Amino acid sequence: MFSVHSLIKFIGTLSIAFILTLTQKESLAQEINDSSQLEWYSDFDKAKQEAGTEGKYVMLYFSGSDWCKPCIQLDKNILETVTFSEYARGNFVPVKLDFPKMKKNRLPKNSEIRNENLAEKYNPNGVFPLLVFVDNNEKMVGFTGFTDVSPQVYISLIDTIIH
Secondary structure, eight states: OOOOOHHHHHHHHEEEHHHHHHHHHHHHHHHHHHHHHOOOOOHHHHHHHHHHTTTTTEEEEEOOOOOHHHHHHHHHIIIIHHHHHHHHHHHEEEEEOOOOOSGGOOOOOOOOOOHHHHHHOTTOOOSSSSEEEOOOTSSSEEEEOOOOOOOOHHHHHHHHHHH
């Protein structure tokens, strides 16, 4: 049998545990849905020019946003996080090259052609998702796909690839 004092203490402990759980979930939601998300270029030439000016690589992201499950996972679990966005902003000029299949998600024809031309050069085997790192002379310095790891581990993987 619980005393009133023990019961109050137990309820207090449960309340603290509940609040901590909510705080952790809120923190994760902020990590994923923060408004400071990465701005993606669609124009490779502009991205290349900025990368040259800032001494960064261009990061080409070949994605099938409406059909490629690993692409969707990569977006949600890594690329859309604050951790990755902050890292990428300091190291890359990101270019998203999307290849949607659904009619409602179709890109303008000039964007489709531009993406296809870059895919011929940097992703001739049609691998999705694929991140390709290019210097300002358009030379590929490395690439990676989706690995189900934390953003921090993924960043370490990229650092290993490009250095």
